[in-house]
Each structure stands twice: as C-alpha cells, then as structure tokens.
Amino acid sequence: MVDTIFPLVLRGACVRRRGTTLVGPIDLELGACASTAIIGPNGAGKTSLLRLMHGLERCDGGTVDWSSPAAVARKRQAFVFQTPIIMRRTVLECIAYPLAIRGMGKKRSRELAEEWGERVGLKSMLRNPAGALSGGEKQKLALARALTTAPDVLFLDEPCANLDGRATKEIEKILSDACSEGTRIVMATHDMGQARRISEEVLFLYKGRLHESGRTNNFFAAPSTAEAAAFLRGDILL
C-alpha cells in the first residue's frame, strides 16, 4: 500500500493547443502542504494547469509525475469543476456515484452518500433530482461527490465563482474540514480573499508561466515579481 501520492513533480510540463502554448514549460513540485491556491489573470492558464496535474489535459512536453504509479495516483484524486457537472439522478445517487463505480456495495455507498449529503447541508434534498438544486447547492453536491472517496488531493477550479458570500463561506468550511481530514486542496481562484483564507501556498501564473510561488503570507506581503505585484495592486495585466 502506498502511503501518499505526493510529491507531484512537473518538469518542463506544457499544454499546447493548435500550435499555441497554453501552459508551460512549468517546473513545480507540490509536496505535503495542506492547500495551494493558483492565482493569475484570465487566460493565465490556471484551469489548464489544474487539468494537466489531474490528468484531464495531455502533457504535450515535459513530465508530470506522482510518487506512486499513475493508475494508483489517479484513483486518489478528485476534481470539482467551475460549473458543476450534474448527473440526471437524485442528489443521493449523484453523491454515491463515484463509490459505485469503485465497486462499493449499494447499501454502503448509500450510507456514505447520506452521511456526506448531511455534512454539506443537503440532507433534506437527497431524494430530489440533482438538476433542481440551486447553483450553490450544486457546487456543494459536487464537493460531496468528490470527497466521498476521501481523495488524497482535491483539485478545484474556481469553486465559488458566481456564488454569494454565504454559499462561499459554507463551501470554504467544507474545504477546510476536508483539509483537516487529510485531503490536500489545490484550487484555482480569482478571489484573493479566498486565497488568503484557505491556502498555505500560492502559485502565481501569468501568460501560462509560473512567475512566482511561495507561502501565502509572504506572497501577499511582498511579491517578488513585478507582474505579481501589479496583479495584487489590481493593475490590468495585458
């Protein structure tokens, strides 16, 4: 049994599409830190980097390696998309789905799904069609679905985009609980406040390149690159 899939090591990793480099080359090592925020302006490559790390995007150059074999590492990750992908099932069935495809029995997977539904505040809606949920509830459903498998790492692509303050707070609470239970969070976000609140480490991307990385407090107090400083000042980066 492999204890951890970390560190994740990227060496010259690139994502290209139709001749254009979206991300990279990037050299990066993600270790045992509890949570990382990926920040940067629109089009910086945050989503592509997340997808590359998770394996949803093909690595067009360089390498992306976990410490454990790819097949093992893949099973110990989960991803929450910016726009939740909601299956045409009840809330309970949606949450239980990843357990079912891992071969867990129906009774046990439903028990776990009910437990997670309750934890994220969807207890009263478990028998409702998932498509009928509000935006914030759908995102909570996506989080519960991702966390039922107790992943080693949870990738999140702007999970609170378009949500109000209350829903954002509830989701951040779920994330910090998951963190304290041993799930590593890697999250792309536009919300600097959220990056400060949740992350211990920040990766600043600009034009597909990793311009700066470091402890969250240090980064926000004294960014070391001109681009990061300009971004934090609120300047428009072209």
Added chain:
Amino acid sequence: MNELFSGFLEAGRLIISLDGDLAEITLRSLHVTLTAVAIASAIGLPAGGWLAVTRFRWRRHVIAVVNALMGLPPVVVGLIVYILFSRAGPFGVLGLLFTPTAMIVAQIIIVTPLVISISHQAIRELWAEYHDLLISMNASKRQRIATLIYDGRRALLTASLAGFGRAIGEVGAIMIVGGNIDHATRVLTTAIALETSKGNFSLALGLGFILIGLAVAVNVAIHNLLRTERASLW
C-alpha cells in the same frame, strides 16, 4: 369519405365483437414487433453508446454507414432473410422460413440501425456534458457507456419507440419471410395488405385504425411506465 366512415364502423365492430381472428393477429403483431424492438434495443443502445465514447480510425465512416442503413428497404431485407432461411440457404436447416421467428429476425435487421443511430446522437450529446466528470472519476469504458445509457434513458426511449414505430407498420419484409399464413404468420399489416388486394376496403381500413390505435396505446403505456414528462429535470 364513405370508405373511411365504413372503416371506422368496421374497426368498432371488430373490437366490440371481440373477434377471435383479430385478437390473434393483433397479439402476433405485438409479439413479433416487441420482441424485435427489445432485441434491437439490447443491441442498438449499447452500440450507440460505444460509438459515442470510442474513437477509432473508421468511426466517422461507420456512423455514416449506420445512418444510411436507417433507410434500408424492408423488401430487400426480407429478400435477403428469405434467401438465408430458404432450404438452399446457409440457415435453411433451421426451418425458420414462414415462421414468426423469421419475421422477428427481419425486423431486427430493419430496426437496429435506427436504434443505433438515434441512441448514438442522444448519447453523444450527454457524453459531451459528462466527459470530464467520467474521465476524472476514472470510470472504465463499460461504466461510461452504462452511465450514459442510464442517465440518457428518457432520450433513449425515443430511439426504441422510433424502432417500434418502424417495426409495427412494416409489411414488405414480413410478407416475404412470413408468407402471411393464416393462423401462423398473419399480422395486422399483412392482413391489411391482403384485404386491400381482395377489395375489402372497409375491413382493411378497420384493421388500419386498430393498428394505429395499438401503436398509440403502446407509446402511451411505455411513457406512463417510465414516467416520462413527469420528471422533466432528469
């Protein structure tokens, strides 16, 4: 107009009098069609799902051929099945020619491409929506197809019902391979063809109205069973 009115009256008379022959050919029509559609769906729905989620070299050509086969002429299918099941044919030893089984085989060949094509279209759209999620969750190809079929079940119902619609009204192929033998292979469509050729237009029309009613009743029953239109968000 008189013929149409007479047809309505004849249909009513046949139903009210619980005509034994009518019940027999109606049940045979249902047996042949529903069996063929069930088998075609068992083949076509997973095949449509597989085509939607699998990338291979000749995929586009295969889809084009399947789409083209939707327009397969029933008479040609009937002729081919006739040759295959005739005494001199490769399956002649089975002795299936002029039996309901041969009619079912012909209808399966006619209906399957239709089911594959419509289900492929429905599942392709769902696959575009689910793609990242299912890849992210490391679902196997079999699990992906099963998930797409389950979640797309209401759209896929349309594929099976389209198959039913084509099969229940089919006459060319089953006439050739079934032979329209009384009390053996006669179904509603072949009975209509026979009565028309004999000049019994009222009876033919009456059977026609019963056939239409049967098709509508089966569609409504299936929609009700699967609760379509009641849970529109699914």
